[in-house]
Amino acid sequence: MTGRVRYLSPRPVPSRVRWVQRWAHLDLRDVGIVLSFLTALAFLAVGPALAQSGIGKPASQNSGSPDERSKMSVKSKVRTDLWLSDLDLLREAVEKRYANLDWLLHERGAPLDLWFAQTGNLLRRSKNDNEARKAVERLLSLFRDGHVRIEWPETASMVLPTNRPGAAPEQGADTQHLCASLGYNSGQVSDGISSAFPGYQSLAVDGPFEVGTLAISDKKIGIIRIGVFSPHGYPAVCKQSLVREQVDPDQSCDLVCEERLLDASFQIITRALADVTTALKANGADVLLIDISQNGGGSEWAEAAARIVSPVPLRSAPLIVVRGHAWAERWLDLTNDLKSQAAKASSIDRRLLKEYAARAQAIAGGLAPCRDAECSRTASAGFASGIISEARAEDFAGRPWAFKVFSPARYPYQDQVWTGPLIVLVDQQTWSAAEQFAALLQDNSAAVVLGTKTGGAGCGSLFGREPVQLQHSGGLLWLPNCARLRRDGSNEVAGIIPDVRSDAGSNYDLATAAWLAFAKLGEAIEAAEQLLARGNPEPAS
Numbered sequence: 001m002t003g004r005v006r007y008l009s010p011r012p013v014p015s016r017v018r019w020v021q022r023w024a025h026l027d028l029r030d031v032g033i034v035l036s037f038l039t040a041l042a043f044l045a046v047g048p049a050l051a052q053s054g055i056g057k058p059a060s061q062n063s064g065s066p067d068e069r070s071k072m073s074v075k076s077k078v079r080t081d082l083w084l085s086d087l088d089l090l091r092e093a094v095e096k097r098y099a100n101l102d103w104l105l106h107e108r109g110a111p112l113d114l115w116f117a118q119t120g121n122l123l124r125r126s127k128n129d130n131e132a133r134k135a136v137e138r139l140l141s142l143f144r145d146g147h148v149r150i151e152w153p154e155t156a157s158m159v160l161p162t163n164r165p166g167a168a169p170e171q172g173a174d175t176q177h178l179c180a181s182l183g184y185n186s187g188q189v190s191d192g193i194s195s196a197f198p199g200y201q202s203l204a205v206d207g208p209f210e211v212g213t214l215a216i217s218d219k220k221i222g223i224i225r226i227g228v229f230s231p232h233g234y235p236a237v238c239k240q241s242l243v244r245e246q247v248d249p250d251q252s253c254d255l256v257c258e259e260r261l262l263d264a265s266f267q268i269i270t271r272a273l274a275d276v277t278t279a280l281k282a283n284g285a286d287v288l289l290i291d292i293s294q295n296g297g298g299s300e301w302a303e304a305a306a307r308i309v310s311p312v313p314l315r316s317a318p319l320i321v322v323r324g325h326a327w328a329e330r331w332l333d334l335t336n337d338l339k340s341q342a343a344k345a346s347s348i349d350r351r352l353l354k355e356y357a358a359r360a361q362a363i364a365g366g367l368a369p370c371r372d373a374e375c376s377r378t379a380s381a382g383f384a385s386g387i388i389s390e391a392r393a394e395d396f397a398g399r400p401w402a403f404k405v406f407s408p409a410r411y412p413y414q415d416q417v418w419t420g421p422l423i424v425l426v427d428q429q430t431w432s433a434a435e436q437f438a439a440l441l442q443d444n445s446a447a448v449v450l451g452t453k454t455g456g457a458g459c460g461s462l463f464g465r466e467p468v469q470l471q472h473s474g475g476l477l478w479l480p481n482c483a484r485l486r487r488d489g490s491n492e493v494a495g496i497i498p499d500v501r502s503d504a505g506s507n508y509d510l511a512t513a514a515w516l517a518f519a520k521l522g523e524a525i526e527a528a529e530q531l532l533a534r535g536n537p538e539p540a541s
Contacts, residue, residue, distance in 0.1 A: 078126060078127065078128050078129055078132065079472065080123060080124055080126070082471075082472035082473075083123045083126070083132045083472060083473065084120060084123055084124075085471065085472060086136075086470040086471065086472045086473050086475070087116065087119060087120060087123060087136070089468070089470055089471065090136070090139075090468075090470065090477060091116055093468040093477055093479060094112075094479065096322070097322060097468070097479050097481065098148075098322070098479045098480070099320065099321055099322055099378065099459070099479070099480050099481055099482050099483045100143075100145055100458065100480060100483050100491060100493050101377070102377070102378060102491075103483070103490075103491035103493055103494065104143060104145075107490065107491060107494065108144075108494075110142070110143075115139055115142055116139070118139075119135050119136065119138070119139040122135035122138070123135050123136075129473070132473070133152060133473070133475075136150060136473075136475070137150065144456055145456065145457065145458070145480065145493055146431050146432060146455050146456055146457025146458075146460075146493075147432070147457050147458070147459075147460040147461075147478065147479070147480040147493075148478065148479055148480070149478050150470075150475045150476065150477050150478070151467075151475065151476040151478070152473070152474070152475050153473075153474040153475070176235065176239075177249070178238075178242070178247075178249040178253060179235050179238035179239060179242070180235070181253075182238065182253065182258055182261065183232050184231070184232050184233075184234070184235045184237070184238040185232070185233070185235060186233060186234065186235055188227070188228045188230075188232060188233035188296065189227030189228055189233040189234070190227065190294045191294065191510060192210075192225045192227065192291040192292075192293045192294055192295075192425070193291060193293040193294070193425060193427060193451070193510060193513050193514045193517055194212070194214075194223045194225060194289060194291040194293075194425060194514070194517075195210065195212070195225065195291075195514075196510050196511050196513075196514035196515075197214055197223075197514050197517075197518050197521075198514075198515070198518055199214055199215060200212050200213075200214050200223070201213050201214070203279075203283075205276055205279065206272075207269075207272035207275065207276060208231075208233075208234035208236065208237050208268075208269055208272055209224055209225060209226060209269075209272060209273065209276055210224075210225040210227075211223065211224055211225070211276045211279070211280065212225075213280070213283065213285065214289075216521060216522060216525065217522070219286045219287055219525055220283075220284055220285050220286050220287075221285065221286070221287050221288075221289055221521075221525070222280030222281070222283065222285030222287070222288050222289070223288075223289045223290075223291060224273070224276055224277065224280070224288070224289070224290050224291065224309075225291045226273075226290060226291070226292050226295060226305065226434075226437075227294070227295060228295055228296060228297070228298045229295070229297060229298025229299055229301050229302045229305060229433040229434060229437065230298035230299045230301065230433075231262070231265035231266055231268065231269050232265075232298075233298075234265075234269065237265045237268050237269060238261065238265060240264075240265075240268055241261045241262075241264035241265045241268065242261065244264050244268075245257075245260050245261060245264050247260070247261065263410075266301060266410070266411050267411065267412055269301070270301070270304060270305075270308070270411040270412055270413050271412065273305055273308050273309070274308050274413070274414050274417050277308060277309055277417045277418050278417060281417075281418065281420075285420070286420060286421070287420060287421045287422075287423060287525050287528060287529075288309060288418050288420060288421070288422050288423070289422075289423040289424075289425055289450075290309055290422070290423070290424050290425065290437075290447075291425045292424060292425065292426055292430055292434045292437060292438065293425055293426055293427040293429065293430060293451060293513075294427065294429045294430070295429070295430050295431070295434035296429070296431050296432065296434070297431045297432025297433040297434050297435075297457065297460070298432070298433040298434070299433055300384070300407050300433070300436075301411060301433075302433040302434070302436045302437040302440070303316060303384060303385050303407060303408045303436070303440065304408040304410075304411040304413040305413075305437060306437050306440045306441055306446075307393070307408060307413055307415050307416075308413050308414060308415075308416075308417050308418070309417065309418045309422060309441075310415075310416060310418070310422065310441055310444070310446040310447070311416060311418055311419045311420060311421075311422055311446060311532060312416070312444060312445070312446045312535075313390060313392075313415070313416075313444075314390065314440055314441070314444045314446065315389050315390045315444060316383040316384040316385035316389045316390065316440065317383065317384045317436070317439065317440065317443065317484040317485055317486065317487075317492065318380065318382075318383055318384075318389075318484070318485045319380070319381045319382055319383055319384050319459065319462070319482055319483070319484055319485075320378045320379060320380055320381060320482070320483050320485065321367070321378060321379065321381045321462060321481060321482050321483075322377055322378055322481070323367050323368065323369050323370055323375075323376075323377060323378065323379050324367065324369055325368070325369060327364075327367040327381065328364045328365070328367040328368050329364075330364075330463060331360050331361070331363045331364035331367060331381075332360075332361070332364045334360045334387075334404065335357050335360040335361040335364060337404065338353050338354075338356050338357035338360060338401070338404065338405070339353070339354070339357045341353050341401045342354050342357065349399065349401075353401070356387050356388070356405045359382075359387045359388075360387055363380060363381060363382055363387070366379045366380055367379050367381070378483070381462065381482065384407075384436060384440075384459070384484050385406055385407050385408060386403075386404070386405050386406045386407045387405040387406070388405055388406050391406050391408075391409075392415055393408070393409075393413055393414055393415050396409040420532070421448075421525065421528035421529045421531070421532050422441065422446060422447040422448070422528055422532075423447060423448050423449075423450050423521075423524050423525070423528050424437070424438050424441055424442070424447045424448070424449050424450065425450050425451050425517060426438055426449055426450070426451040426452065426454050426496060426498060427451050427452050427454070427504065427513060428452055428453065428454065428455055428506045429455060430451075430454040430455060430496070431454065431455040431456075431457040432457040432458070432460055434454070435454050435455070435456075435457060435458060435492060435495070435496050436459070436484060436492070438454065438496045439484070439486060439492050439496055442496065442499070443486055443487035444487075445531055445534075446531075447528065447531075448499045448500060448524050448527045448528040448531055449496060449497075449498040449499050449500070450498055450499070450500045450502065450517060450520060450521070450524040451498050451500075451501070451502050451504070451517055452498065452501065452502060452503070452504050453495045453496065453497050453498065454495045454496040455495065456493055456494060456495035457480075457493065458480065458483060458484055458491060458492040458493030458494075459480060459482040459483050459484045459492065459493070460480045460482070461480065461481060461482065462481055462482040465478070465479070465480070465481045467479075480493075499524070499527060500520050500523050500524040500527060501520070502516040502517040502519070502520045503516060504516045504517065
């Protein structure tokens with residue numbers, strides 16, 4: 001029998017049953033219509049919840065912000081195997097190129113195998129590239145070396161302000177623009193601890209360095225603040241150099257122009273340091289304090305600066321690098337350059353140049369790669385000052401080749417402008433070339449170091465350095481290619497331990513750090529006077 005099904009019961013049917021009966025009487029076309037109707041009702045009921053969850057939206061609209069969409073995309077593309085490959089490349093670079101590896105393993109006793117194993121595990125558990133990057137950054141932070149760092153491809157370079165907060169804008173927009181394009185900006189220099197000393201009086205002087213005085217009992221303390229060991233922290237110095245070198249700020253400045261300006265800028269800050277030191281001496285200062293707290297480093301000018309304020313002659317620190325053909329070739333190039341200079345020099349200079357060429361050749365021979373297991377992975381690269389470790393400024397007067405063998409000769413410095421007790425003020429934010437300055441004076445018993453242990457960066461770059469690029473992530477790994485050794489043979493990268501500690505923590509504000517250092521200033525003065533009275537013992541070679 002075909003057709004609709006009919007119920008025979010004549011009794012009244014409850015309403016809920018009538019709904020069932022109506023469903024039973026529908027044919028396929030009716031069922032389709034009803035199902036469509038019910039689907040629409042269901043969507044109206046749950047649609048808002050689905051919309052919030054992102055279901056049913058195009059892929060480009062599945063999150064509320066571009067950052068969230070980027071994270072979802074990164075999460076879906078993470079490649080653990082490629083990150084582990086980058087980790088292997090990083091390990092290889094550390095073992096072959098890191099100049100402080102011996103310090104890391106033997107002086108610090110760092111468990112390098114464990115660090116890399118832990119980093120590998122973190123990479124395997126990483127859900128996206130951001131987590132993988134944090135794992136690598138965590139590994140490098142364990143080195144506690146201020147010159148070990150990584151730069152990721154999308155990391156924008158920080159643009160530092162060209163004026164300090166609250167300072168009046170510099171005059172001459174064109175000049176300022178050119179100097180800023182060459183890397184001169186005052187954002188590299190911040191206030192030092194000494195400016196917050198109780199009773200500190202600032203002196204109005206011309207030049208890049210802040211100068212002041214302080215009276216303690218019957219002693220007058222002259223204070224010089226060096227914020228960075230480079231003219232690049234002082235835009236006003238660049239402006240002076242433009243005038244001196246007659247450079248038009250409206251014109252482009254090529255590499256030759258830039259080098260001229262840099263040489264002129266170094267001459268300006270060198271003479272400025274000597275001038276303010278002389279002025280403080282004439283002003284009746286009994287003790288000189290050089291404030292290099294909050295100083296991020298700079299350049300090898302630290303060697304010349306130290307010789308200006310040191311009351312005794314200085315001997316520079318020994319320098320080491322990782323053995324390799326590139327280093328050997330560089331010193332052979334210097335050898336040949338000095339021999340070439342000797343061929344056209346006076347008889348006196350010819351003898352000196354031949355002697356220096358022989359030293360350079362000996363260094364080159366010692367830098368050849370190891371051929372047996374007993375060979376040390378590092379070797380001597382002369383001294384932080386060059387081929388020779390000590391000389392008087394007048395020894396190289398009128399000799400244009402002098403800076404090639406003794407780097408301070410590049411600057412018009414004077415030895416021992418200051419002859420009294422000397423104190424160097426440091427903190428946890430004293431790094432790199434600033435540590436070089438402090439260590440040089442401390443190791444030669446020329447100054448008492450006051451403050452807290454320095455940051456620990458040591459020697460960063462000798463003749464420039466090239467980063468290692470990680471193939472997958474594109475990260476640029478920067479490793480120091482040199483190491484400076486202290487008088488006791490330890491590595492400067494460990495940080496400078498003060499002779500007189502102020503015990504200021506890394507999270508202390510400037511005022512608190514100043515009070516703690518000021519409380520120890522009397523002790524530091526007494527120690528500096530005793531040090532000078534004892535004379536200058538011969539530093540260990």
